[in-house]
Amino acid sequence: MPKNTFFNLNKNKIDNIINAAVKEFSRVPFDKASINNIVSDANIPRGSFYQYFENKEDLYEYVIRSICISKGNTLKSLLEKNGGDIFKSFESLFIQEFQFFKDKNYHDLFKNFFAHSRQSMQEKISNKILMDDMNKKHQEIIKMVNMRLYNLTEENIFTLLHLLFTSMRNVFIKADRKNLTEEEALNTYKNILNIFKYGVLKTND
Numbered sequence: 001m002p003k004n005t006f007f008n009l010n011k012n013k014i015d016n017i018i019n020a021a022v023k024e025f026s027r028v029p030f031d032k033a034s035i036n037n038i039v040s041d042a043n044i045p046r047g048s049f050y051q052y053f054e055n056k057e058d059l060y061e062y063v064i065r066s067i068c069i070s071k072g073n074t075l076k077s078l079l080e081k082n083g084g085d086i087f088k089s090f091e092s093l094f095i096q097e098f099q100f101f102k103d104k105n106y107h108d109l110f111k112n113f114f115a116h117s118r119q120s121m122q123e124k125i126s127n128k129i130l131m132d133d134m135n136k137k138h139q140e141i142i143k144m145v146n147m148r149l150y151n152l153t154e155e156n157i158f159t160l161l162h163l164l165f166t167s168m169r170n171v172f173i174k175a176d177r178k179n180l181t182e183e184e185a186l187n188t189y190k191n192i193l194n195i196f197k198y199g200v201l202k203t204n205d
Contacts, residue, residue, distance in 0.1 A: 002062055006052035010205035017042045017052070021063050029078050030060055030121065063114060067106065075161075076144050084146025086157075087193050090164050094171075094189045098182055098197050114173045126169070160196065167192045 006014070020041035024033045035056055039046045053059045074096065078089035101110055115123065141161070142154050150157065168189060175185040 001055055002058065008023075008035070009052075013042075013044075017044065017059075018063060018066070021059055022106070022109055025060060025063060025112060026106075029112045030056070031118070057121070060121075063109075064125050067109075075159065076141055079141070079144035084144055085149060086145060086160065086164070087197050090168070090193060091186070091190060094168055094186060095182070097168060098172065098175070098185055101176075102182075110172070111176055113175065114169060126166070164196065 006017075009017075017038070020038045023041060023155040024037045027033070027037075033056065035049060036046065037058070039049050049059075053062070075089060075093060078092050079086070082092070091136060101107060113125075145157055147154075147157070152160065171185055171189045171192070174180070174188065180188070
């Protein structure tokens with residue numbers, strides 16, 4: 001999390017730093033990214049960087065989380081639109097997020113994050129996004145879910161949401177690696193949704 005000195009900066013300076021970070025983290029994976037490039041592009045002294053952030057990872061986490069922070073609100077809106085149906089909502093969310101993932105302004109950033117960053121870092125940041133940020137919206141989201149559709153507790157519903165987000169991320173990685181079209185990627189994700197929705201065990205007739 002950035003230090004208070006960062007949040008006390010004027011908006012233009014904050015935007016310059018974030019834009020410089022996005023540019024550098026899009027250019028190369030995290031481990032190869034240069035703080036020198038970021039501070040040079042943002043036109044700030046290198047010493048100021050450490051007044052704003054603990055280290056490069058602190059900035060990286062903030063950039064990824066800032067871009068992803070709207071996901072909880074998006075999911076709430078889709079649940080409301082789809083009558084609390086989780087699976088319809090995630091199908092719609094996938095389409096929106098796939099288009100965002102392919103956006104030229106952010107594609108390389110998320111490609112580097114999903115495909116090239118360390119597994120431990122992916123899990124740390126993803127868990128903070130999915131659990132910390134989503135937990136803050138937990139009750140708001142649960143209120144939008146039609147609980148009559150599911151034989152699950154609220155806690156299990158939230159676990160399901162986590163798994164569906166994680167599966168979405170994995171499909172994005174596969175789609176980029178295999179150059180899948182949006183339709184092909186969506187069909188892959190819909191198959192995963194159906195496994196969660198209908199299960200894997202046969203029922204007795």
